[in-house]
Every structure is written in C-alpha cells, then in structure tokens.
Amino acid sequence: MLRRTSVVLFCAALVVSAAVVTLSATADAKLKPGAGKTKVVLCHKGRVTIRVGLPAVKAHLRHGDTLGRCGGQAAAPHTARLAVVKNVVNDNGGTKAPGDFTVTINGVTATGGNTFAGSAVAVVRTITTFGAYSVTELSVSGYALKSASGCSGTIASGQDVVCVLTNDDVPATITVVKNVINDHGGTKGPGDFTITLGGVTTTAGNTFAGSAAGVTKTLTSVGAYGVSEAAVAGYALQSASADCVGVIALGQSRTCVLTNNDV
Ligand SMILES: [Ca+2]
Numbered sequence: 001m002l003r004r005t006s007v008v009l010f011c012a013a014l015v016v017s018a019a020v021v022t023l024s025a026t027a028d029a030k031l032k033p034g035a036g037k038t039k040v041v042l043c044h045k046g047r048v049t050i051r052v053g054l055p056a057v058k059a060h061l062r063h064g065d066t067l068g069r070c071g072g073q074a075a076a077p078h079t080a081r082l083a084v085v086k087n088v089v090n091d092n093g094g095t096k097a098p099g100d101f102t103v104t105i106n107g108v109t110a111t112g113g114n115t116f117a118g119s120a121v122a123v124v125r126t127i128t129t130f131g132a133y134s135v136t137e138l139s140v141s142g143y144a145l146k147s148a149s150g151c152s153g154t155i156a157s158g159q160d161v162v163c164v165l166t167n168d169d170v171p172a173t174i175t176v177v178k179n180v181i182n183d184h185g186g187t188k189g190p191g192d193f194t195i196t197l198g199g200v201t202t203t204a205g206n207t208f209a210g211s212a213a214g215v216t217k218t219l220t221s222v223g224a225y226g227v228s229e230a231a232v233a234g235y236a237l238q239s240a241s242a243d244c245v246g247v248i249a250l251g252q253s254r255t256c257v258l259t260n261n262d263v
C-alpha cells in the first residue's frame with residue numbers, strides 16, 4: 001500500500017515537471033515572435049550536435065547540454081558562452097538575410113572576434129571576460145529592430161546566454177488622393193472613380209474607390225509602380241502628379257494626386 005502511494009506520487013511529480021517545461025516554452029514563444037522557427041545549435045549530452053527550437057533551449061541547458069557544436073567548444077574553466085541568433089522578417093518586400101547584418105558583442109571579450117555576420121542558427125562565441133555586455137548591430141537600410149531578447153545584461157563565468165535579434169523590413173506606403181472638378185454640371189464625386197495600384201502588392205487589395213482625403217496602401221512588395229483609374233463617362237483626367245508613377249523602396253512613402261474635370 002505504501003509502495004503504491006509512492007509510485008502515484010512519483011508519477012504526479014513527473015506530470016507536474018513536464019507541465020512546467022511546457023508552460024515556460026509557451027511563454028518564451030509568446031515573448032519572442034517567430035521563436036518557434038529559431039533553431040539553436042547545442043551539444044547534447046556531450047556527444048551529439050543537435051539543432052533545437054529556441055523555446056527548448058532552456059530545458060536542454062538545464063540538463064547539462066551546452067551551446068554550440070560538440071567538440072572544440074567544450075566549456076573551458078573560467079569561460080561563458082553567448083549565442084546570437086539573428087532573425088529577419090521579410091513581409092513587405094525585403095530581401096536581406098541574417099548574414100547581411102553585422103553583429104557586435106560589446107563589453108566582454110569573445111574568442112573568435114566580437115563582430116561577425118548574423119546567422120539564423122546562431123553564432124556561438126566563447127566569452128573570456130565577464131560583466132556587463134550588450135549585443136548591437138549595424139543598421140541596414142529599410143529594416144527596423146523589432147525585438148531583442150537576452151541581448152544585454154551581465155554574463156558570468158560558466159553561464160550560457162542566448163541573444164535573439166529580430167529585424168523587420170519597414171513597409172513602403174503609397175497614398176492616392178482623388179480630386180474631381182465639377183464646373184460644367186458634373187455630379188460625380190471622388191468615390192465614383194475606381195483606382196488601381198499596379199506593379200506592387202498591398203496588404204488590402206490594389207483596387208479601391210477614390211477619396212479626396214486620400215487612401216493609403218501599405219505595400220507587401222517594392223519596386224516599380226503605377227496608379228491608374230477606370231474611365232468615367234463625362235470626365236477627363238486633368239492631371240496626375242509626378243509620384244503617380246515611379247519606383248519605391250522599403251520605408252519610403254509616395255503621394256499620387258489624380259484630378260479629373262467634367263467635360
Ligand atoms: Ca515587415
């Protein structure tokens with residue numbers, strides 16, 4: 001009877017510890033957008049080099065796995081390790097990769113160099129001096145830092161630290177203003193004109209009704225574009241501003257003004 005009780009308790013303890021691991025992994029995934037896709041290289045049980053999802057890293061380190069590949073990078077006495085994971089989100093037409101970003105570890109000494117190209121599967125550096133550190137990167141045109149996790153603080157001998165830097169391409173926007181002049185009896189308004197933005201893609205459709213206040217479109221691609229409209233009987237296009245045709249890059253904004261006049 002006693003024995004049975006202890007077995008039940010032991011199983012209950014297992015369930016609880018499994019739940020704790022799952023909960024902390026979920027919390028990490030929420031804190032770090034895209035964390036589920038991030039892979040970190042670990043040496044598992046001192047023998048096997050594996051790649052695991054970022055949320056699982058803490059649990060692996062807890063049972064004795066170490067950052068980086070097996071062999072050559074085993075934890076020397078009086079060192080720490082810092083893994084830098086570089087993520088890039090390209091949902092607005094950007095084409096840069098993690099390796100296009102130059103990352104620097106500041107404040108402590110990293111074997112192999114403090115400055116290096118980013119990598120989505122982590123660059124692992126052995127740290128030989130300790131204290132306050134930060135991880136920074138050179139700015140890349142058209143990209144903004146979306147989040148930085150574990151990228152500043154203090155690092156002590158024997159610690160394993162994972163820093164995740166995520167950049168996001170900054171959307172370009174195009175605003176179309178529609179004016180209608182009715183000085184010969186016309187009764188159409190800006191909303192009677194159907195406008196199409198060509199050459200690029202947008203988050204919410206390329207064809208829309210005109211507006212004197214302007215309609216702003218957020219782009220999901222960049223490059224050459226042109227604004228056109230469907231003909232409306234009794235009206236002629238009087239003018240189209242310079243930015244109704246052009247080339248647009250990440251982070252840029254353009255305003256196109258189309259003016260029609262009743263004939
Ligand atoms: Ca973006």
Ligand SMILES: [Ca+2]
Pocket residue numbers: 181182183184261262263
């Ligand atoms: Ca007129």
